[in-house]
Amino acid sequence: MFKNFAKSTFAPDPQSRELRLPAWRWLFPLSALHAALMVPLSLLALYHGWEVVQLATPSAHAREMLFGFALAVIAGYLLGPVPRRQLAMLVALWLLGRVGVLTWPGAVVASLADAAFALWVAGRLVPRFIAAKKWRNRLLSPLLGMICLLAVVTLIWRYLDDMPTTAPLMHQSVLWLVLLMTFMGGRVIVPAVNGYFAREFRQAGVGVQPRLEAALIVLLGLAPFVMLLDLLRPLAALLVLAAGLLVLTRIWHWRPFGCRERPDLQVLMLGYAWLAIGLVLLARSWWAPQHASTALHAFTAGALGTLASAIMLRHVILRAKGRPQRERVLLPLAGLFATAAVLRLWAIDAGSAWLLLLWASALAWSLGWLLVAWRLWVWIRRLPSPEISKLDSGQERGELPRRWR
Numbered sequence: 001m002f003k004n005f006a007k008s009t010f011a012p013d014p015q016s017r018e019l020r021l022p023a024w025r026w027l028f029p030l031s032a033l034h035a036a037l038m039v040p041l042s043l044l045a046l047y048h049g050w051e052v053v054q055l056a057t058p059s060a061h062a063r064e065m066l067f068g069f070a071l072a073v074i075a076g077y078l079l080g081p082v083p084r085r086q087l088a089m090l091v092a093l094w095l096l097g098r099v100g101v102l103t104w105p106g107a108v109v110a111s112l113a114d115a116a117f118a119l120w121v122a123g124r125l126v127p128r129f130i131a132a133k134k135w136r137n138r139l140l141s142p143l144l145g146m147i148c149l150l151a152v153v154t155l156i157w158r159y160l161d162d163m164p165t166t167a168p169l170m171h172q173s174v175l176w177l178v179l180l181m182t183f184m185g186g187r188v189i190v191p192a193v194n195g196y197f198a199r200e201f202r203q204a205g206v207g208v209q210p211r212l213e214a215a216l217i218v219l220l221g222l223a224p225f226v227m228l229l230d231l232l233r234p235l236a237a238l239l240v241l242a243a244g245l246l247v248l249t250r251i252w253h254w255r256p257f258g259c260r261e262r263p264d265l266q267v268l269m270l271g272y273a274w275l276a277i278g279l280v281l282l283a284r285s286w287w288a289p290q291h292a293s294t295a296l297h298a299f300t301a302g303a304l305g306t307l308a309s310a311i312m313l314r315h316v317i318l319r320a321k322g323r324p325q326r327e328r329v330l331l332p333l334a335g336l337f338a339t340a341a342v343l344r345l346w347a348i349d350a351g352s353a354w355l356l357l358l359w360a361s362a363l364a365w366s367l368g369w370l371l372v373a374w375r376l377w378v379w380i381r382r383l384p385s386p387e388i389s390k391l392d393s394g395q396e397r398g399e400l401p402r403r404w405r
Contacts, residue, residue, distance in 0.1 A: 019083070019084045020083055021082060021084050022079075022081050022082075022319075023076045023081075023082050024077060024312070024316065025383075026087065027072045027075055027091065027094070028073070028076050028312045028315075028316065029376045029377055030072065030091065030095070031069050031073050031076065032312070032372045032373035032376060033369070033370075033373050034069050034072070035069045035365070035369040036365075036366040036367075036369035036373065037366070038055075038061070038064050038065060038068065038069065039061075039366060040362050040366055041053050041055055042060075042061035042064070043359060043362055045061075046058070051103060052102065052103060053102055053103065054100075054101050054103060054107070055101055058170075059154075059157060059167065059170050062170045062174075063154045063157065063170065064098075066151075066173050066174065066177060066300075067114075067118065067147075067150070067173075068098055070177060070304060070308070071118065071121065071147065073308050073312065074121075074144070074180070075090075075121045075125075077184075077311065077312075078144075079124055079125070090121075093113045093114070093116050093120065094113075096109070096110050097111070097113045097115075098110075098114075100114050100155075111155050114151070115152045115155055118148040118149075118151035118152050119148065119152065121144075121148055122144065122148035125140075125144050126141050126142075126144055127141075128141075136183075136210070136214060136217060139183070140180075140183070140184075143179060143180055143183075144180075147173070147176055147180065150169070150172070150173050150176070153169075154169065154173070168228070171227075172224050174296050174300070175220070175224040175227075177299070178220060178275060178278070178303075179217070181299075181303055181304065181307060182216055182220060182243075182247065182272075183213070183216075185268070185271065185272050185275070185307050185311075186208065186209075186213060186250065187208065189254065189265070189268045189269065190205065190206070190209075190254070192265055192268070193254050193255075193265055194206070194207070196259065196262055196265060197255070197258070200261075201258075206254065209250060209253065212246060212249065212250055215246055216243055216246055216247070216250075219240070219243040219246070220240070220243050223236050227286060233286050233287075233289075234286070234287055236286055237284075237286035237287040238283070240282050240283045240286070241279065243279050244277075244279030244280045244283065245276075247276040247279065251272055251273055251276070263330050263331050264310065264314055264325050264330055265325075267306065267310045267330045267331065267334045268307065268310050268311070268314075270334050270338075271302075271305075271306030271307035271334075272303070272307065274298060274299070274302035274306055275299065275303045277298050278295050278296075278303060281294055281298055281345075282295035282296075294345055297341060297345060298341055301340045301344050301361065301365060302337060302338065302340075302341035305337035305340065305368060305369075306333075306337045309333050309368065309369070309372045310330060310333070310334075312372065312376065313333075313372065313375055314327075316376055316379045316380060316383075320380075320383050321382075322379065327375065329371055333368050333371060336364045336365070336368035336371070337365065339361070339364040340362070340364040340368065341361075343360050343361035343364065344357075344358070347361065
């Protein structure tokens with residue numbers, strides 16, 4: 001029932017000849033600029049008493065980065081071609097939702113727009129992945145639905161202040177995002193690496209490693225529920241530790257040292273490696289409780305920054321008929337996001353220098369995303385003139401692209 005309702009409500013009319021644009025054409029550069037701005041604004045609000053923005057709590061900062069930035073990147077990557085007027089409305093909702101962090105009378109309207117953006121994305125994506133044939137692909141349907149639902153629920157915090165459930169719910173949100181990055185990151189990296197080895201060395205790749213992928217889904221799918229009970233927290237630590245080791249095993253099977261001529265692929269693998277680092281740190285914090293943000297920032301500053309930037313740039317470069325391996329900013333970007341992550345992790349135990357390290361981390365993060373926004377703009381200008389999309393008939397009807405079926 002929901003599938004048919006969502007399909008009729010959110011899917012584009014296949015008979016319409018209205019110009020369609022890929023969602024990433026607008027959402028990618030806008031989300032990059034948003035990421036560059038939000039971290040410095042959060043520090044000003046958190047530690048310097050700047051009251052212009054409502055980002056004076058760690059939860060408010062985390063919500064804006066997860067459901068403002070990351071959700072826009074997810075939508076841009078997965079939505080595909082959208083009728084131009086619908087895309088303009090979607091982007092307008094997202095932009096209005098972002099000014100919801102400002103202290104102004106229209107903040108309630110902005111929050112409603114933010115919720116409408118998340119629900120619209122859920123309405124377009126959840127039914128698509130329900131139609132997938134493999135259970136691992138169908139998993140994306142409830143996972144994306146959960147992330148979009150959390151985006152709506154967490155808007156309540158702006159009006160009820162922090163509640164006892166605030167921090168645990170944000171931790172849950174990060175864990176679901178980690179599962180999404182683990183699954184989708186693998187689905188991006190595997191065909192790219194396999195194609196490279198097939199063209200250059202006439203060697204077969206390792207494939208999607210279905211058993212390993214299934215094990216990661218089970219481990220990372222159970223951990224968010226198991227960690228809710230203090231008595232079972234050590235078991236949750238073992239689950240994420242096992243997942244971290246499997247991620248490293250998966251990277252090893254991709255033969256990163258055989259991709260020396262492909263910095264774009266190596267950067268993707270580095271971003272995937274940040275997931276393993278974060279999972280190991282998370283296992284340590286759950287086994288011997290300490291400040292949980294240590295692991296969470298390995299996921300966000302390290303994995304999300306590196307993976308999202310590399311995937312966004314590679315996606316646009318390929319559609320502009322360019323060669324991602326020739327994009328010279330990819331390695332500096334990986335360095336900037338690694339610097340941001342390391343400095344953020346170091347700041348927790350840095351004594352009196354903690355605030356200086358936080359600002360240094362924010363500077364590296366913001367410079368990285370400004371660089372991404374610039375390169376996206378350069379490559380988008382090289383794209384062919386927009387035309388009515390020439391995709392397969394299934395995608396024209398708003399269904400799942402072939403590689404995810």
